[in-house]
Amino acid sequence: MITPIILCGGSGTRLWPRSRVVKPKPFLPLVGDQTLFEATLARCADRHVFAAPVVVTGRGHLDHVAAQSSGIAGLQIIVEPAAKNTAPAIALAAARLPADAIMLVCPSDHHISDEAAFARAAQAAAKLASEDWMVAFGIEAKRPETGFGYILRGEEITDVDAGGHRIEKFVEKPDRARAEQFLADGGYSWNGGIFAFRAGAFLDELARHRPEMARAVQLAIAEGTADGAQFRPDAAAFGAIKPDSVDYAIMENTQHAAVVAADMGWSDIGNWEALRDARAGKANAAGNIVEGTGELIDCSNVMVDSDGPRVSVIGLDDVVVVVDGNEVLVVSAAGAQQVGKLTGAKSQ
Secondary structure, three states, rough: OOOEEEEEEEOHHOOOOOOEEEEEEOOOOOOOOOOOOHHHHHHOOOOOOOOOOEEEEEEHHHHHHHOOOOOOOOOOOEOOOOOOOOOHHHHHHHOOOOOOOOOEEEEOOOOOOOHHHHHHHHHHHHHHHHHOEEEEEEEEEEOOOOOOEEEEEEEEOOOOOOOOOEEEEEEEOOOHHHHHHHHHHEEEEEEEEEEEHHHHHHHHHHHOOHHHHHHHHHHHHHOOEEEOOEEOOOHHHHHHOOOOHHHHHHHHOOOOOOEEEEOOOOOOOOOOOHHHOOOHHHHOOOEEEOOOOEEOOOOEEEEEEOOOOOOOEOOOOOOEEEOOOOOEEEEEEHHHHHHOOOHHOOOO
8 A cells, every 4th residue: 555645835936826825726726626735635545556645734734734635534634833845744754654654755736637647657666665765756758848857767677577767866957958958868857756665764764864854853753742633743843853855865865766757747837837738728729728707819828817807918929817816917938937036926
């Protein structure tokens, strides 16, 4: 059985004004009728494959998590006292599980259109994790993307029948020229932030590479309190942890880093351009998408997303227009990465 570890946090500034600190993108129905968080839970609903999930979230998101996961038998919620990045969040979950539990770490704010492919990749990753490999999903690179980190695939792992490879190296977000070269080389995939570990092996690696974090997590668990399905780690012990990502703390240090290929219609919905692309099934012949009320004339690849006012657009290409209450955003697809820098997004 695979235990899904659902990481649920973030401020959602890059999808402002629809996404706000009080209700960021995991809890919004951005692609389809389900929220991204609900869709993440639904992908792991087959109890022949997946155990009941563990959700790691902050106090500010607890009400949303509880409301949108209501009725899921056996679900556990770990309430982080503070945001410390992904390594401590995963460590909290690992420390609450049996050592032989296989963890599948899933961000709660991604979109995956091919759920069957996701399940196949999860089962392949679980096989490797059961042999103490630290496993990343390598998302098939479809374009020379500069907004993602990359994984270079190494030699095949032949002693586990899972189609996995050693990870040769991780690469930070490249410039356009390097991204194009990665695509041409063919040995690179996107690092989508989905991982599989055996809980005990993860904690052993953490103790080896981040011993202070490992000790603080164990203390936070030992001094924590349980209330039904919710567990609250000790705030003082957890607060002493230096924030760190699982990529830096574990994956780039371990001698057992592995990757499984995953071509599953993945998107991190990281900005308005990415959301427009994820909604491509709703586009007309010119690539235009209208959510709410709008009229487009002589436009191509324009998305309108309005919660009320009628939006009219004439003669524009590659533009997104968003209306949320009294906030209006107009951004080119090329400028979508900069939305989080807006004063409104920072002060939401």
